[in-house]
Amino acid sequence: MATIEDVAKLAGLSRTTVSRVINDQPYVTDEKRQRIMQAMNDLGYVPNSSARRLRSQRTDTIAVILPRITNPFFGHLIESMEEKASEWGYQIIVCQTHDSKKKELDYLQLLRTKQVDGVIMTSKVNDWETIEPYLESGPVILCNEYMESASVPMVHMNHRKAAYEATLHLIEEDCSNIAYVCGGAESHLTRERWRGFKDALSMTASSSKEQVIIDWGIDVKDGQEIFHYLKENHPEVDGVFTGSDEVAAGIIYEAGQSEWRIPEDLAVVGFDNQMISMLMVPPVTTIEQPVKEMAAKTIEIMVQELHHPGVRSSQTYIFDHHLLLRDSTKRKQLSVQ
Amino acid sequence: MATIEDVAKLAGLSRTTVSRVINDQPYVTDEKRQRIMQAMNDLGYVPNSSARRLRSQRTDTIAVILPRITNPFFGHLIESMEEKASEWGYQIIVCQTHDSKKKELDYLQLLRTKQVDGVIMTSKVNDWETIEPYLESGPVILCNEYMESASVPMVHMNHRKAAYEATLHLIEEDCSNIAYVCGGAESHLTRERWRGFKDALSMTASSSKEQVIIDWGIDVKDGQEIFHYLKENHPEVDGVFTGSDEVAAGIIYEAGQSEWRIPEDLAVVGFDNQMISMLMVPPVTTIEQPVKEMAAKTIEIMVQELHHPGVRSSQTYIFDHHLLLRDSTKRKQLSVQ
DNA sequence: TTGTAGGCGTTATCAC
DNA sequence: GTGATAACGCCTACAA
Numbered sequence: 001m002a003t004i005e006d007v008a009k010l011a012g013l014s015r016t017t018v019s020r021v022i023n024d025q026p027y028v029t030d031e032k033r034q035r036i037m038q039a040m041n042d043l044g045y046v047p048n049s050s051a052r053r054l055r056s057q058r059t060d061t062i063a064v065i066l067p068r069i070t071n072p073f074f075g076h077l078i079e080s081m082e083e084k085a086s087e088w089g090y091q092i093i094v095c096q097t098h099d100s101k102k103k104e105l106d107y108l109q110l111l112r113t114k115q116v117d118g119v120i121m122t123s124k125v126n127d128w129e130t131i132e133p134y135l136e137s138g139p140v141i142l143c144n145e146y147m148e149s150a151s152v153p154m155v156h157m158n159h160r161k162a163a164y165e166a167t168l169h170l171i172e173e174d175c176s177n178i179a180y181v182c183g184g185a186e187s188h189l190t191r192e193r194w195r196g197f198k199d200a201l202s203m204t205a206s207s208s209k210e211q212v213i214i215d216w217g218i219d220v221k222d223g224q225e226i227f228h229y230l231k232e233n234h235p236e237v238d239g240v241f242t243g244s245d246e247v248a249a250g251i252i253y254e255a256g257q258s259e260w261r262i263p264e265d266l267a268v269v270g271f272d273n274q275m276i277s278m279l280m281v282p283p284v285t286t287i288e289q290p291v292k293e294m295a296a297k298t299i300e301i302m303v304q305e306l307h308h309p310g311v312r313s314s315q316t317y318i319f320d321h322h323l324l325l326r327d328s329t330k331r332k333q334l335s336v337q
Numbered sequence: 338m339a340t341i342e343d344v345a346k347l348a349g350l351s352r353t354t355v356s357r358v359i360n361d362q363p364y365v366t367d368e369k370r371q372r373i374m375q376a377m378n379d380l381g382y383v384p385n386s387s388a389r390r391l392r393s394q395r396t397d398t399i400a401v402i403l404p405r406i407t408n409p410f411f412g413h414l415i416e417s418m419e420e421k422a423s424e425w426g427y428q429i430i431v432c433q434t435h436d437s438k439k440k441e442l443d444y445l446q447l448l449r450t451k452q453v454d455g456v457i458m459t460s461k462v463n464d465w466e467t468i469e470p471y472l473e474s475g476p477v478i479l480c481n482e483y484m485e486s487a488s489v490p491m492v493h494m495n496h497r498k499a500a501y502e503a504t505l506h507l508i509e510e511d512c513s514n515i516a517y518v519c520g521g522a523e524s525h526l527t528r529e530r531w532r533g534f535k536d537a538l539s540m541t542a543s544s545s546k547e548q549v550i551i552d553w554g555i556d557v558k559d560g561q562e563i564f565h566y567l568k569e570n571h572p573e574v575d576g577v578f579t580g581s582d583e584v585a586a587g588i589i590y591e592a593g594q595s596e597w598r599i600p601e602d603l604a605v606v607g608f609d610n611q612m613i614s615m616l617m618v619p620p621v622t623t624i625e626q627p628v629k630e631m632a633a634k635t636i637e638i639m640v641q642e643l644h645h646p647g648v649r650s651s652q653t654y655i656f657d658h659h660l661l662l663r664d665s666t667k668r669k670q671l672s673v674q
Numbered sequence: 675t676t677g678t679a680g681g682c683g684t685t686a687t688c689a690c
Numbered sequence: 691g692t693g694a695t696a697a698c699g700c701c702t703a704c705a706a
Contacts, residue, residue: 001451003683014693019685027691049450050396051683053387054698061430070416075407082406082433091452093398093430096419113386114338115428220612246612253616275557275583279590281618340699351677356701364675388699391682678705683698690693
């Protein structure tokens, strides 16, 4: 590997001057600049990034913590983040926790060891008290996941309101026994959805029966099992609010296998407006999140914090959801027909 | 930020001894080891990774180049790679090219600037001649995408054979006008599939009509458009081989909207065995790739190359596919019923 | 068993 | 305009 020293020698100049050329600085005659460029070319020189990092104390890299990238919501989120970040000259490193507290901390450690300049958390499994000490080492931003009291910037949707609207919709479609399905790690986001769900239920005088709650629904497979669980143990349930389109799809798929009719026998609401929610038969009523916008805003804040360190903001940006009504909940119109 | 020097001072010892403790080396009395650990704790010391990288000339990071992470096939691939890599203490950085030649080269450049120790290419948009010079800077492995003549290790399926089998299956199901759909960048992988497709067709005396080829099918939306394209321009087509489950899903969805029957009016084959292929109505016949195994093997080779540099192998590992027969192609049995 | 000192490749500071 | 020189934080001969 050629170093800056080699270039300097070949060009018959000093490292300093070469460095100036590399970094597009002034105070170099055109003639020497040419000579140096030539030398760099001849040697196939490229600046060593480890050395630059050590010297500049910056890595131009951002860590994004998420549960698993195969969850399409996070896939889309990180895709958008990567695009935006690269516009600013930053790299993204993907940190999958698989909901492990240890892994999450390992990844936060990247901030301490200066392998990344900042961390974006799209999920959170450790307590905030455990995470807080890491803030000293660099900016941390919460995107998607959030908390009550902000000590860091947060970018997210109002999940409580979203869940509220979705549940209300189920009620309006004459569901009288609505099950609640969530999954993944216990989190504020999940609690917010739960609150929204309860808010809606409390609007109605009904719900005599005991509430059916399922907290282990993450993917399609879980959805399939959940259907059978409901069928066996809670045949009275006629509506389900799920925290993900994948779970909703699993339920609907298995319902089809068992010759249940959706939405007549069971209305289903998903979350995230993934492709799959449109493709299912029947298509799934779901909640759309402005993923790109949230990703862009998050990167924007991060870049700002990195460019103006010390100005630690803790602003919160809340985005609007959009309830997409589809056939998986269309009970009234169907019965009229 | 505390440095090794600070720790040494606080413990009343030298940097060397501290370094020994950090790296779990022998020749340190237990007592001093304790003292140093204490000091590290008190100062909240963590080794600076940029310095380590510069010193050791290693980054413990691997770049994975792919078109887009929201394509589930690549999502699963990178998920498995990340898991395996982290077992070996390596990080993965995600490099989405979006099929841009420039981006691909930018990412390969990471190898030159020593930001990563090695590169895994799961797709390839530039010519091999363009890529070859980068091999000097570190190991490059092809996973999924491949070439005729190997100068680097390759891990992949036999796409020709897979396409052959899938097409043969369509023929056996009495499809007489089979359209071929592929997408993304022109690549060897695509060409191999095309060959397999032709191999199968050449087995039959039929196919009087001109071949219908569509080369712009990547995702669900494309699939939807392709359906309409076929409906308008090639109503004689009664079978489609697609290079992706997403495209297949799009076709099937739109066929449903137009009241076409699948597979009676049109049989559809997908690729990759994504969740969606099982969930569609009807479920989609598809080709399963051993994603986890390929990912694991790729990381294994990479780690080996990194641990024993110089021994540049160019071994090829070919994995078997598995054709999953589902209802989207079940024409014969249906007509018998 | 411990410490000294040099260097990994850059860039910033200060002289010239 | 240009060039010495000193860091950045760490590891590792080599010496003691």
